[in-house]
Amino acid sequence: MQYTDTNRPKERMSGDSELDALTTQPTIFARGEDKISERALRALSPQEMLWRHSSVAGLSDALIMMVDDEVLNIEMTEAFLIEAGYKHFVNTDAPELAVPMMRKELPAVLLLDLSMPKVSGLDILATMRDDPVLRHVPVIVLTSSIDPHVKLKALEMGAMDFLSKPVDPTELGLRIRNTLAASAYRDYLSQHDGLTGLPNKQRYHREVAVALAAAKVEGYHGALLHVGVDALGRINDALGRSIGDQLLQRISKRLASCVQTEWGGELSSEHHNPTLYRFDGDEFAIIVPRMDGVHSAAAFINKLLEDATVSFRRHGSPELFVTSSVGVSVFPIDGMDPDILTRNAGLALRHAKQAGPHRYEFFSPKFNELAQSRLDLSAELRHAISRDEIELLYEPRVELATGRVVAAQSVLRWRHTSGRIIEGDELTELAGSSEMDVALLEWQFEELSKHARNWRAAGLHPIPVGISASLANIRPSDLGHLADATIAAGMEARHLTLELQHVGVIDRLPARETMEMAALRKKGFRLAIDRFGSTSSVAHLRSLLCDEIKVEASFLRDLGRDATLQAMLLGIGDLARRLRLTCVACGIDTAAHLAFLKKNGWDQGQGRLFGEPLSGLAFAARWLTRSGKTHRVLLPGESE
Structure with missing residues (x-):
């Protein structure tokens, strides 16, 4: 989509005047550099990252925004990036519209010219720096200015990179790709636990809201499960934090395997599967987007309890077993507010731990009674x-x-x-x-x-x-x-x-x-x-x-x-x-x-x-x- 300022007066030129302007006014690329070889284009493609990571899998879908008062520069850049493999762009040749556009649709990277009428690129950088959301948008400055003070000022105000016009297209492609990759990895780190690699509490809170909204539209039940490792603090005190971290990593792998076996099953909705998260300390969480009945949830929880039980032995010491407990809140029965449901699941986990290790409790007394009955039946079946x-x-x-x-x-x-x-x-x-x-x-x-x-x-x-x-x-x-x-x-x-x-x-x-x-x-x-x-x-x-x-x-x-x-x-x-x-x-x-x-x-x-x-x-x-x-x-x- 191309945004233009329809109120800006445009002077009409004769054909000769237009030709003269193109030959004398610098464009974003040097003459003859708007086309590069197919091999070079492949090297610039976001799919050809030498360093591959799940966080950069969707770079070609990233939204790239360009602000430049010369329409020709915008057209040349977009044509080049489309050829390089990118798909989504917004732009404007009216710099006063840039900030409102970014607030409406946040770009993954901004290509910004500095020398523009009415509102300069430095003005836009200053506004972005003071905005709690826009300050995190990576900015690559593209300008014909050769003043080193201008460059330093732009970098000081938050620009991530600086390229002088005319820009080498290969360099521009690499700078965009690497900037997007670094930004994507930064976002990945902000949403994932460093010890286990699982989505973290910040992402959990956001996706609980998404799951509740979907359940409300479709009219089905779901659940939040909080899983706490029993007596992890005593293990850390007695054997050291490194042993505790190793146990958490082992438990996370076993829980992740258990959760993945339910993908596409009766605990999944049309668009969402059960997902595992790691909170701070000894706690994990699972969003179950759909739950047809207490029997399916109880069977899944019982399997979680078994899979979260791990053993370890230190040289010369007896084998130790580490168990976990589970607290469950069910929506919409226990509420439809993400914070309330999360609190209820935490309370249920605390009550489960107080009752003894290797247990689970539903926040709802009625569901808890039914689920406990099923757990008792599972135990009795061993002797039947x-x-x-x-x-x-x-x-x-x-x-x-x-x-x-x-x-x-x-x-x-x-x-x-x-x-x-x-x-x-x-x-x-x-x-x-x-x-x-x-x-x-x-x-x-x-x-x-x-x-x-x-x-x-x-x-x-x-x-x-x-x-x-x-x-x-x-x-x-x-x-x-x-x-x-x-x-x-x-x-x-x-x-x-x-x-x-x-x-x-x-x-x-x-x-x-x-x-x-x-x-x-x-x-x-x-x-x-x-x-x-x-x-x-x-x-x-x-x-x-x-x-x-x-x-x-x-x-x-x-x-x-x-x-x-x-x-x-x-x-x-x-x-x-x-x-x-x-x-x-x-x-x-x-x-x-x-x-x-x-x-x-x-x-x-x-x-x-x-x-x-x-x-x-x-x-x-x-x-x-x-x-x-x-x-x-x-x-x-x-x-x-």
Whole structure:
């Protein structure tokens, strides 16, 4: 955008007069220097910094402003900088407009001429020096004056650099690039913690306000988490500040890794991900821009507590463990003012520390009670297996065309001592937050082996059984070991279907792990992509060869009210047939669901319409036979 003073009188010249003026009046570049070689231009480009740093990644987007009373100088400079790779400019040939323009849109660097009518460059520098914001704008002076006192005066008043006209364009490009880089690095240092490299408290306060504004518009909840290292002061006193700093660096890396695993997940909004910051002393903070419920926040906080626990040992001394505590304030429940929410999170952290190390507390008493209940459940899950509170059940998978039971779906259920039944996603999340997911999966394989042996001993014909496993929680090689152990216990590979969730993880695994999936298939195990349409998509069919896809149950939940879901289901069914994959519909709970799927030629399905999950013994008695021809499901209204 070009700003000009429309009130300034302009004298019209004849063609000869204009030519004479151009040949006698100095321009910003010497004659013949307005064009330089392509190679030299590349060297000036903001993308070609020899010193690369995250703080200078966006130099080409920096706003460059130029104030010069000669329009030709402005046009030549902008043409040159555009060719060098810069994108954004503002300018004016009316110096009296320069300061208002900068207050309206702050430039990253100012190119300033000194000798101008009405308002000189020195006048502009004086005004900028007295302004708390403008005084930080880097200024490169460009002038035809050769008076050394003028140069010293400009530098004294805050100019960062000084170039005499005519300017060598290569030098100008390098001065601009280096000035922008130094300014960007200065801004980086002002917003980041020197010990850990994390964004600091100053940036945290600014971005809390941004997160609250977005949450207000979208109408969702979020949270501020303050994480404090327990007893860091005693460690500094006993072992020295250097040891304390090393611990803070280790904890910051572990917290950063934990926070990054939530990017793009249920704790993220459309434009914001959870972000970690470091305050002074022993404290960190996390902005959670979106929180669907206390269960998701509690699971994340529990993982934070585990990841923030570090151990260290000094020579000749016993191993020490350092833990952390967490305080949480939730918006909008605990307020929508950044200062109040920050204070509330700090109060919650203080109360958590007073209650003992390695704890967390919500500022809201109601949320705190619910979250503490979830934390207690996570702790109790570790003992649930030894107390025989976990059971492995089976629900039938049905061939929709005939109604015959063709496979079984394993279901884990926790009968809590309080009488509460915990299963499905809630049990999966609890297992993940308490690091019990792999142990629970191993127990599930062992129980399946035991049930299969019992069925075979009774002379019953086995059918394939599906077991769900998340690749986000277990490596393919470990899954392969569990599957091989099941076969060693007497089960046939063709009777075990490994139903894989979060299969997108496989793209980031080492090649040997990817090869493990192909090896499992060669051994005869069936592979299924679970929750198709939710944690997996069409793209994953290219990265993982499988035998079947299981469609997320939510597709059927609103089938009657959403024509889009109907179209999507038809498309998925057609895709599976073209790829010769078995297509399994999950969540068939009504006769209307079944009628739609049968009408459109779906292969198989499972859901409560076909019966509740049964124990291994009850399932065998109800569905398995010695002949190998399984029983047919009787739907509501049908008789034997």
